[in-house]
Amino acid sequence: MRPTVLMIAAATLVATGAFAAEPEIDRPEASAQAVGAAHTLRSIPEACARLEGMFTGEAAEPYRFAVVRTSPNCQPRARFVDAADAKPSTADGWLLNDRISVPSAGCPSRKAVVEVWRKPGDAAPPALDAQGRARIYLGDSAAAAKADKLATVTTFAASMTVEGQGCD
Template identity: 65%
Template sequence: MRSVPILILLPMLATAASAFAAGPAPEIERPVAPPQAVGSAHSLRTIPEACARLEGAFTGDAAEPYRFAAVRTSANCQPRARFVDAARADPGVANGWILNDLIRVPSAACAGQQAVVRVWRKPATASPPDLDAQGRSRIYLQDSKQTAGAARDRVPMFAAEMTVEGRPCAQE
């Protein structure tokens, strides 16, 4: 068996530890967005499955430097997924959620500040019913009433959470 010198092993362990501490890697890799001016609303991402568009704006207010909202894309859109409140859904890898996207938007007025939006996705657990003795997939009323409580896990869900990173800028 061949031994690895400790000087080579230590940097590899440090790199692995820093990658683990940074959290999971997002499914979608994207560069940092262009800097946005204070007061200008901008789209961050569209989620067509949930008929939602994420938009935000820097406010210039030290108490709330960035305003963020999920907006319905169209009244006629029929969602195939739900967009839920991240505070209530508690997205995270431990709860079955997958980090779908990481969006970074720097402020044009404050170079050291950026808004970071994490979009989480929870896959659906729906599957067709098992085949019965006649080879057909059937849904019985009594069985569907019993499983109605678990219906929320049958469609994919999305949640987004926003944080502001960096130092606040001085107000003039």
């Protein structure tokens, strides 16, 4: 079977990451938020984190967001890293997981856009032994670490931009 022009175009789009603009989670714009009111943007249970944002009303920093740990007792199964350090891109295996758009109640022309990126890991629970238990042995883990063959966990990163004109 010879490749058609459509097949070549589709392969080029996939290879160049042209489909990266569409996030994995499709959500509508959030409800407008008042200046000074902290609000949760999204929870990521596997990283024991939630994204929290707030319109500040300041010209220099109109919106502030932070990654907040959900509970000190939570055991994360994924990592959350700083997007400025990680520089997530589709070329490096990152997937645009979510795009959250939050308009300002005091200035409808301004909105904060938070993008959540996800880099899938290959970590999986250990296989069950003959007694039906998932066991991790220190010797096996130490040998894997020395051989630099530890499984990677899923990693998340979030970045934020403010769009629109300010209302002074």
